[in-house]
Amino acid sequence: MSKVAFPITIVDHIDIGLNLEKIQNKLQSYYDEYEDDLYLLHKNKIDYISKFTKIHNDEIYKNINFDFSSINLDSNILKVVLSFKPNRKRLISKYIIDIKNENFKIERISANNFLQPLAFVSDEKFDYRKNERKFKELPDNLFDDDLRSMLKFVSFKIGRYTKKYKFAITAHHTLIFCENGRKSTNSPEGIHQDGMDFIMSAFVINRQNINGAKSIIYANDKKQKIFETILKNDQGIIQSDLNSKL
Structure with missing residues (x-):
């Protein structure tokens, strides 16, 4: 297996x-x-229908x-x-990060319609992420010091490794839940790439009454598991994505 371009990092x-x-x-x-x-609701409906027709x-x-x-x-049906x-x-929220001589500047900008044209799935199924999607913007009160600290940490972490110091970061703030025994997932696409240079594939804030929910990273062949864990509250994974061997 080729050397991974950026180390898989648990934070x-x-x-x-x-x-x-x-x-x-x-x-x-x-x-x-x-x-x-x-x-995602629409995708779940289509996936169910596709089982029969x-x-x-x-x-x-x-x-x-x-x-x-x-x-x-x-x-x-x-x-x-x-x-x-x-x-x-x-x-959703989006930011422009600029680091100069260890000084950190952050500007929040409109996320507009979200599009992932370089997203990739391991099969030939329709990938709804390549269509434009519109999500509600994060309330201003949640763009706080904690979120700034997280954005700063991720930017410095990647910047020190890549020697690049200007980033456009899109943050997805998600709440996933299960009802009546129905399964839920943070990766409805299955094995995939998001089409971004780097991702924090998850940072768990609050996990309650959940079974399973493994985070699995595969090699380029989409078969060999090279990393597997169940993230606890307060843990996240930073990894390379687009054009990587993952």
Whole structure:
């Protein structure tokens, strides 16, 4: 296996200098601000339908408001599809980071419509991430010192290794939950790349009543596992992504 371009790195709140309990309490008070991820809900419906019939209409993939009753589905299948509920909520924020002589400058900019044209999945399935998606912007009150500390830590970590000191960082603030025994995942695409130079693939703030939820990093062949862990509260993974051997 070729040398990994950037070391897979586990970080925690102590490394970053965060007060985890304070962050947990603050974020919980904003959970109602998070919006349902309707793109993922739509994908879940399509994945279920695909178990029973081949989808020939590309419009179904692209239109999150598609009326599934307009296609010829068995009534029992349609009933299940219409019963699906969102299992992920999210917010988004974007920043320009500039580091000069150890001085850190951060500017928040509009995330606009989010697009991942260089995203990659390990099979030939439709990848909805390549379409434009619009998410609710993070409330200003959550762009706080803790988030700034995390952005600064990640920027310095990558900058010291790559000798690059200007970054555009998009942060996805997600809330994932399970109901009635239905599974949820932070990687509905399966084995994939996000199409970004580097990613913090997860930073867990609060994990409750969850079984499993392994973080697995595969080699370039998408078969060989080279890293596997179950992240605890306060842990995250920083890794290379686009054009890497992962």
